[in-house]
Amino acid sequence: MAANSNDFSVPTVQLLAPDGTFAPNEAAEEFVPYFERLTDADHERFYREMVVIRRFDREAANLQRQGQLALWVPSHGQEAAQVGSAFATRPQDHIFPSYREHVVGKMRGLDVVDVLRMLKGLTLGGWVPEENGNFHLYTLVLASQTLHATGYAMGMQFDGATATGDPERDEAVIVYFGDGASSQGDASEALVFAASYQTPQVFFLQNNGWAISVPASRQSRTPFALRGHGFGMRSNRIDGNDVFASYAVTAKHLDDARAGRGPALIEAMTYRVGAHTTADDPTKYRLDADLADWVAKDPIVRLKAYLENRGVAQSFLDDVEQEAADFASDARKRALEVVAPDQDVIFDNVYAEANATLVEERAWFEAYEASFEEAQS
Amino acid sequence: MTDTDTRPAASVTESGARRTGTENLPLGKAINAGLRQAMLDDPKVLLMGEDIGPLGGVFRVTEGLIQEFGDKRVLDTPLAESGIVGTAIGLAMRGYRPVIEIQFDGFIFPAFDQITTQLARMRNRHEGGVTMPVVIRVPYGGHIGSIEHHQESPEAYFAHTPGLRVVSPSTPNDAYWMIQQAIRSDDPVLFFEPKSRYWPKGAVDFDSEPTPLHATRVVRQGSDVTVVGHGAMVTTLLEAADIAAEEGTSLEVIDIRSISPLDYGPILSSVEKTGRLIVAQEASGFVSVGSEIAATIAERAFYLLQAPVLRVSSYDTPFPPAAVETQFLPSPDRVLEAVDRALAY
Known part of the structure; x- marks a missing residue:
């Protein structure tokens, strides 16, 4: 980027092309060793998590339409960004979600019905973070959680829980937020504090294109990844529909954070294929062509093509479909059985x-x- | 130059022992002694704020503490109030007990969202699964001739917020003990420090903890009219009581100390005796702490009252230029004017 120019472009890390070919681009080179940590079983786990959560997501939206939930917050389209980054966390890490990271919670051990209880109006929270993989509560005031995450990471540092010399013990924080939340003052303040105290922390910004009805371009005229540099931290933009990029880049930055090398920002380029919530109507502000472009880059289709190229058994794919159907129907059944608090x-x-x-x-x-x-x- | 801190390194002094006996201290120094004691008692207590390190805070309330406890326990933070409160919440989740200094009353509002939507509700949202032992110290009030946003009395905003506790000491002894009680509380406490009282001295008894944190106290016995207030207003009420005594009127003066929750017992007992109540405050009167007290006393003690409860407040305007602050803030004369009205009723 030339100084004083209007060229604010940044490279996008991609390992898996939209057609499912494994073809790391130039920006991805330094992250390939992290990808290489993954086994075939891990690849299959990614696929399973993504398919299962998408099916659950549809079921939850149905529950809302049937009057069982006050609201549903779909994650359709963002599965790769969430599954890859979640898989890069370790048991001792703490996760501060926004409110759309259902699969991250699931992968940390959360019962998704707890999310439904909150959206059904039975609780303001729903779970105990320490008993659910250190997956903290959803935060509905945008970007508030970025500061809580940063304070928590400062505490890890003061406790001497990072850079211990034992990577198996070192702790870190990952915080999820979005393109809309990035405009909140709290997001900037969190980046200031994190850079200043060199917290063990990854800011994972899912740029899903839309803050309800307002496009990301209204929030920022530069790639969000550039903002990280402005605050003084390592930053990358990744293809958020590439689960391998999401895993590899998050793994590197979390490793660095745990080892005492400070915070980082990741901007995952993805797309909110569904509505913001069930109260939203994207047909009022979004072009069909735009949506179609992103549907063509679907993260599940892409990973499935990759697995098929590598000769995955059809029985595996069938099993995953069955597991997704079972998971969704079990969640529905239990969501109908939850009891109101006294x-x-x-x-x-x-x-x-x-x-x-x-x-x-x-x-x-x-x-x-x-x-x-x-x-x- | 933004990448290094060029200030000389703080020289860490030997940690001292608990102070004992009785000493005459200004209120600001008493809070300093209380903070120090709390930090000695509990290694999880840490201080956060702007300029609270080598400078010791703009009012020098944290003077010497970074030298004694180091910069991991006295955090000279970036200049961002929401950031300070938001990160304190995360630190509290991790088991720390942060004590925040907001530099001036008028600068608390950038943190209003984190205080009201997050800090105050965090325990409730977690169904008891977390505690939020965060203290927010706020130098507040007028009488110091300062510029805009430096003389506000915003306590009612926080008293209106469920989940917070709100207190204000009026004497050095209370300041020393109340700050430690606030830090020991597992709930968030807004600790309003009457900055016009930072400098006058009073006896601090380091050996005996007086009343609990949330207790009003009769500070001068009287029989004709009850006058209540908190913070610097207690001094104004005592001055009014002196003048009234010369004129043959006996005022009972009550220091509220705790705004939320509010301990009505001593106020009701006093009203039973006097039948007349004046509530004085530096804040504007509309929807104020004084309004709440007046309403509650009217509900609970209607038949004891010989006159309506009267409020003496600042006017419902922005805090004016300091040149006219003495006309804006309740003075002993304005309190006495209300006393006369109550007696004439």
């Missing part, structure tokens, strides 16, 4: 220690509610 949830856990205001209000509330029971008896 009224205690209103007052529980607002404070850690008794609070006089709430003690009085709760006593009044309980007496008031009980008065109806007495009236009926």
